[in-house]
Amino acid sequence: MGVRPGSRRVFALRRVPLKVIGLIALFSAGIIPPFIFLIYSSLHQLDSSGAFGALTAANFATVFNDRALATTLINSMLYPLGAALVALTVGGVQAWLAERTDAKFRQILYVAAIISLGIPYVLYIVAWLLLLSKAGPVNAILQHLLGGAGPYINVYSLGGMIFIEGMLWSPLAFLLLSPVFRNSDASFEEAASICGAGVFSTLRHITIGMVRPALLAFGLLAFIKASEAFEVPALVGLPGSRRVLTSTIYQTLTLNIPPDTGSASAFGVLLLIVMAVLLHIYNRVAARTWRYQTVTGKGFRPRVVRLGRWRYAAGALIVAIPLVVIVLPLATILWAALLPYYQPFSIAALPKLGVANFVQVLHSRSFQASIVNTLLLGACAATVVTALSVVAGWCVARRMRGGAVLDTLAALPLVFPAIVLGLAFLQIFVHGGTHIYGTLLSLIIASTVAYMPYGLRYAQLGVIQIHPELEEAAAIAGARQGTAFFQIVLPLLVPAMISCWLFVFLIAVRAVSLMLLLVGPDSQIVAVTLFDFWNNGQVGELAALGCVWTAIMTVFSVAFLVLARRYQLPLS
């Protein structure tokens, strides 16, 4: 028997327990095939019937002979870097204002950030494209102010991509960073002011210094998320010929007939390697960050900086940020939804406003179907993920034998950018001998695998909050392990489970990238419908469907906020 670190196993387990073996088998079945199929298809030709043919290196040759590869790689570095900086700056300023100052209207920031969680990526990006387009209001205003001829802003550029992706991520950056500012212990700052430091030098030397590791960790996370983002590169980058790896994969699939899945897979493998390296770095940074996490004890209270006269200026900023990040884009969408065909905002267009788009959207069977499909997809994926991750999270958090394997397996999907995972599942469903390609079931399976890591983190945090002695007491009282789980652990996990469910639901229905390659005619979902609308130029229908959907999602995201606050659960 080996020497093991201080485990707290209640029940005698010399072997790996059956439930852990079962979960390991299940998780392996979910995540190993995508790796195999992606690598296999990157190394094989497709024959004329569309089946896998001979072994080849041609796909990788295509990748490395791509003349634009160097530019693509440089873009793939610059774009996430810029986006991470924008998100971190906008989110960080909000977090500091909301948590550490007495600025006016701080609550607005939370409401705005939570509402933004329900807005589909495509809808949000389209809103900015409309605002910043050549004929859009922003260029019009600039032209009016500065005179001259040309449009001043070309949104279809690297700068445009960075700006929109940064805006897209800023609410989450705010939600993730605000606990960091909230939890940094004020006594360090008080010590600094006793040493004679003023408000701003304290902020510069102490506060920023204390939150710097967290800023670095979240900056890296934003960089990773932007690296694997698909929506902005596809909708903003491709029209302006600014390619990154994710959009190159999509282009390789859509520009050729039949789709060149081999080369796309080869790009996918390349991206997978990049992600694995980035995630490895992130895990190391994040692990070090824990050392700085301050434990909040009794009587802990973060000190609030008195801004004095600046209080109202800060209040204005607090109103302005959500105005730009949320209200302006949503207003643009609403405007577009009310017009029969899109035109920029003007007084002259006012008489044309009407609800025709809404009527059409709400009456169309296919739109109804896509809304129902999406809700079903989200609900099923969230339910399966929550159920599995509660048991798995318990096994991992209680350090059962095999728990570490389970933990690693469940985290593996994180290396897959959604578009690559979609591509891998596409090939599984097409070549894997099943007939579920294009069905809602296939979408649910892909989502479950993709969002398992998030569910597991939630469940693990939930279990960790339950003192192990509560279970040990049940064991001493004569309860079997299963009884202890169902009668003690599960009831105490309910709040964590509900908020885990809502979180997975929200992220599962929000993105288009995972679903884009997988949907079939009978499994249309809202995010993909919006994406197709934009490519077809149906801005009115897009906006109307987007408004309806955002309204539905707001109910879910507000429920999530209320729960997360009441039970003090982390927001991500």
Added chain:
Amino acid sequence: MLQVENLTKLYAAEDSGGIRNIAFEVATGEFYTLLGPSGCGKTTTLRSVAGLEEPSNGRVTLEDRIIFDFDRGVFVPANQRRLGMVFQSYAVWPHMSVFDNTAFPLRMARDRRWSKTDVQRRVMRTLETMGLAALAGRSAAQLSGGQQQRLALARALVGEPRLLLLDEPLSNLDALLREQMRTELRRLQKEVGVTAIYVTHDQSEALALSDRIAVMHNGAIVQIGLPRQIYDQPCNAFVATFIGRSNLLRGKLLERDQQHARIATALGPILCKISHSAADRLPGAALIRPEHVVLKRPDDRAGDGAVNRFRGRIVQVAFLGEATECVVQVGDVVILVRGATDQYDAADEVDVFFPPERTSAITEDA
């Protein structure tokens, strides 16, 4: 009743409370205490007896039945050992009522099916003993610290366990409540007649409650004995300083016979009684409790010779309510004296006298 032999549990991190070759026996009805500083392995020992840890070696026998034997591969899981345990955090289930918390062990019982009325009767009787009957319907989350503690005890006792395990149950209570619960715990244990193992780092708790004490240090038991034995005849310097306040004068053995030893210390030679537990080892230190040191005016030569008497100066006098304590500087050594020292003031020149029958020769370490 309970026999623990050769019990060993090792952890990867060496300072995290592993135990080596722990052996002790507990008699029926006894209140047995494992006492030691944090990290000494006392909780690991208790959890191994409970079945919450799987030891790396050794054997545990409860009422003539082996519940753990590493060599034979026997491990009776915690839920089949029929024990009662009170946890440090109480581990009261917050989503259940007081009644349901207490009834849980009965509902889980394997050897007997409890009818609803029997459960009702037994739980209410136990709750009455604990003074919780009025709160039976209340949610356990609404109880105060002291009430949670009594609920945990009720839950541990309701199934008439073969052995009651207590893991620092008083450490989360405030001082006044702790004293109250201490008395009550002792009374209940004797009343119910249950055998108990009690884990604590608080020596005054251990001395007040226990029938016998096993003092632990660095994963091993250093001394087992009655509270008075442990206090009066500590086997080594660790036990002497850990239990009670003491003046420990380290030095070298000059000479010894069966009963007495003379030890050379920084003050000079000191005549001591040889402590029972150090009988067959070479003592290297003299120990005297503060309340046994006698203060004398330098001019008071009545009654004794010059043995164990040293000239010093009072540095500080502290009034503690029930007693007075003063600190005497003797050469380079500071001697703590407790008792009737009212007539002395700081800066007074005094003699300290260590009565040889109250001064023990002990070993430096185990």
